[in-house]
Amino acid sequence: MILLKAERRLEETLDFMYGYLTLRAYFFTLRTRLNESGIGFPNSSYAEMWMNAFGSVDKEKLLRNAFEFVSRECDASCIDLCDTFDRASYFALIHPNHPNITLGFVKDADLWNIWLSESPFSVAREVIAEILGLGQDSIKLVDLGCGSVSPAYYGSVMGSKGVYSGIDASHSMVRIAESKVRAERLDWVSVRRDNAETRLVAKRKYDAVICSSLLQYTSIQPVLRNAGELTDYDGVLVIFSELFRDVEPEKEKIMNLYYSLVPGFRSFPAISEILDCLDSMGVSYRYKAGRNILLVEFSGR
Numbered sequence: 001m002i003l004l005k006a007e008r009r010l011e012e013t014l015d016f017m018y019g020y021l022t023l024r025a026y027f028f029t030l031r032t033r034l035n036e037s038g039i040g041f042p043n044s045s046y047a048e049m050w051m052n053a054f055g056s057v058d059k060e061k062l063l064r065n066a067f068e069f070v071s072r073e074c075d076a077s078c079i080d081l082c083d084t085f086d087r088a089s090y091f092a093l094i095h096p097n098h099p100n101i102t103l104g105f106v107k108d109a110d111l112w113n114i115w116l117s118e119s120p121f122s123v124a125r126e127v128i129a130e131i132l133g134l135g136q137d138s139i140k141l142v143d144l145g146c147g148s149v150s151p152a153y154y155g156s157v158m159g160s161k162g163v164y165s166g167i168d169a170s171h172s173m174v175r176i177a178e179s180k181v182r183a184e185r186l187d188w189v190s191v192r193r194d195n196a197e198t199r200l201v202a203k204r205k206y207d208a209v210i211c212s213s214l215l216q217y218t219s220i221q222p223v224l225r226n227a228g229e230l231t232d233y234d235g236v237l238v239i240f241s242e243l244f245r246d247v248e249p250e251k252e253k254i255m256n257l258y259y260s261l262v263p264g265f266r267s268f269p270a271i272s273e274i275l276d277c278l279d280s281m282g283v284s285y286r287y288k289a290g291r292n293i294l295l296v297e298f299s300g301r
């Protein structure tokens with residue numbers, strides 16, 4: 001598969017994110033002395049997760065990789081989100097729902113609105129727009145778990161010949177997205193609150209479905225079923241994930257330590273798991289798998 005330029009940038013920014021989180025994690029273990037057994041924290045299951053992640057790793061190798069990742073030139077604007085993950089991890093040792101953990105899609109939508117404008121999400125959007133050729137032909141697009149930034153972004157890139165429908169479970173995200181769409185007068189863009197895991201009904205057939213940084217918060221099968229039905233099994237599905245756990249298994253433990261602080265997080269998807277789901281649905285499809293992007297072309301069922 002030929003790597004798009006933007007896709008390479010996406011990989012670099014995600015490597016930076018992982019490297020930066022690894023360094024933060026290292027200092028966290030020093031500060032909390034979590035790797036010394038017998039230190040009790042009120043939220044013992046989160047403390048245990050840390051001990052499992054760091055107990056047996058080769059720290060020197062881990063830090064060498066981390067330094068290499070953070071020293072490359074790339075879009076490092078994810079630092080703000082990473083710092084919030086880091087800060088939240090201390091509070092999570094006290095209580096899993098500590099009020100200073102500010103990572104909820106409903107409660108903290110205003111913060112997510114800032115983070116979603118930055119890397120890696122902003123770069124993922126550029127890759128997806130390029131893959132779908134937005135702005136060239138008219139296209140009907142549905143974005144599952146659209147968040148607050150994507151509707152206005154894709155809406156303006158695709159232009160008034162297209163149709164964009166965003167769906168998100170968080171009413172706060174939907175409200176922010178709607179105000180941006182209104183301010184930019186993007187009449188061909190609509191956003192509604194709904195759950196991508198329940199059966200979605202639509203008035204039209206879509207050409208393409210976007211699933212960007214969603215599948216770690218949902219079961220995979222119902223979302224894929226919706227993607228298939230919304231395109232009448234004759235369209236494309238673009239999936240972006242910060243991590244496909246079968247592609248980069250070495251990143252999973254540290255990414256889980258931090259993403260588990262986001263309410264609703266389950267686990268990062270695996271490409272093999274997504275393909276197994278499609279097979280079990282009896283769908284005909286072709287796919288192209290990159291490191292963080294999976295493109296599925298439906299061709300009936």
Ligand SMILES: C[S@@+](CC[C@H](N)C(=O)[O-])C[C@H]1O[C@@H](n2cnc3c(N)ncnc32)[C@H](O)[C@@H]1O
Pocket residue numbers: 105116121144145146147148149150167168169170173194195196197211212213214217218264
């Ligand atoms: C990390 S954000 C990604 C937003 C957007 N796709 C982007 O790339 O900028 C994840 C979004 O998925 C939404 N979400 C989580 N679970 C969902 C579900 N079951 N149905 C619809 N949206 C969901 C959240 O509210 C949040 O806005």
